[in-house]
Amino acid sequence: MNSLTLYWSPDFIHHEVSVGHPESANRLLSIRDMLGRTGQWETYQKVEARAAAFDEIAVVHPIEYINRVEQTSQQGPAIVDSADTEVSVGSFLAARKVVGAGLQAVEDVLSGRSRTAFILGRPPGHHALPSLAMGFCLFANVALAADYARQAGQVERIAIIDWDVHHGNGTQEIFFGTDRVYYLSMHQFPLYPGTGKPDEKGIGPGRGYTRNFPLAAGKGDQDFVDILEGPVADVLMVYKPELILVSAGFDAHEYDPLGNMNITAEGFEMMTRTMKRLADELCHGKIISFLEGGYHLDGLAESVSRHLAALAQEQSSESINQ
Numbered sequence: 001m002n003s004l005t006l007y008w009s010p011d012f013i014h015h016e017v018s019v020g021h022p023e024s025a026n027r028l029l030s031i032r033d034m035l036g037r038t039g040q041w042e043t044y045q046k047v048e049a050r051a052a053a054f055d056e057i058a059v060v061h062p063i064e065y066i067n068r069v070e071q072t073s074q075q076g077p078a079i080v081d082s083a084d085t086e087v088s089v090g091s092f093l094a095a096r097k098v099v100g101a102g103l104q105a106v107e108d109v110l111s112g113r114s115r116t117a118f119i120l121g122r123p124p125g126h127h128a129l130p131s132l133a134m135g136f137c138l139f140a141n142v143a144l145a146a147d148y149a150r151q152a153g154q155v156e157r158i159a160i161i162d163w164d165v166h167h168g169n170g171t172q173e174i175f176f177g178t179d180r181v182y183y184l185s186m187h188q189f190p191l192y193p194g195t196g197k198p199d200e201k202g203i204g205p206g207r208g209y210t211r212n213f214p215l216a217a218g219k220g221d222q223d224f225v226d227i228l229e230g231p232v233a234d235v236l237m238v239y240k241p242e243l244i245l246v247s248a249g250f251d252a253h254e255y256d257p258l259g260n261m262n263i264t265a266e267g268f269e270m271m272t273r274t275m276k277r278l279a280d281e282l283c284h285g286k287i288i289s290f291l292e293g294g295y296h297l298d299g300l301a302e303s304v305s306r307h308l309a310a311l312a313q314e315q316s317s318e319s320i321n322q
């Protein structure tokens with residue numbers, strides 16, 4: 001079994017945005033460069049992402065919306081719905097491939113071919129609503145992966161941990177009414193997109209299966225680790241997820257231009273180790289992590305490098321003995 005598989009495609013580079021836009025292809029190039037220098041790129045198993053089919057995306061997004069993203073992308077450069085969400089001719093394929101990568105990762109991790117997975121793709125996904133592109137996001141990548149895992153019938157309970165500095169309003173909304181996906185987010189508040197207050201807890205059968213941890217600007221490594229080891233761990237120990245998905249944004253990094261938090265690259269490694277320990281205890285180490293935000297190129301690259309190193313670590317001895 002591979003301890004970590006990376007899902008990647010050169011097509012992620014061809015989602016082009018205007019000069020100066022923070023969510024640029026340079027983010028992935030910077031990460032790849034760093035992983036090359038550390039030797040990690042050669043070490044991990046890599047899988048070329050496949051493009052998700054329309055009907056696979058339509059599980060969350062109405063066909064009219066998918067068509068609109070495709071048509072706007074073909075006419076690009078253009079924006080979809082929101083001024084910050086730009087597309088180019090290559091964007092639709094890139095967006096389908098990020099979704100497809102998530103579905104492949106679900107198959108590979110649930111079947112035991114890989115213990116953990118990282119989707120090194122863009123555009124990100126946690127702000128995308130079923131019929132609205134926003135916050136640089138076109139399709140709800142993490143939510144689609146979670147739905148795919150549920151529909152495969154192999155898992156009843158999935159936890160999504162979102163530590164991007166922004167609240168994942170899209171993911172929250174998609175699972176607000178279900179108890180089969182537990183959405184937990186830690187994010188700067190107030191900040192874009194404005195959601196993520198503690199009283200947003202779910203509705204109907206989903207009531208109590210959304211938890212938000214809004215944080216004032218300026219919080220650092222230990223603050224985030226304390227939440228993961230405290231209330232997040234408490235929730236997961238009771239919920240007992242069979243698969244953990246991480247919306248791994250790195251824009252809570254101390255140098256990030258879009259956030260005002262103080263996490264270091266080492267902090268992201270500590271947070272990852274905590275998640276890994278929980279996953280080892282609860283679900284045989286099954287974690288799939290999705291790149292969301294992160295806009296300081298060097299800070300992003302170093303943080304992802306350390307995130308992956310921690311994800312790839314073998315199972316801890318305690319859980320092997322259980």
Ligand SMILES: [Zn+2]
Nearest residue numbers: 164166251293
């Ligand atoms: Zn973000």
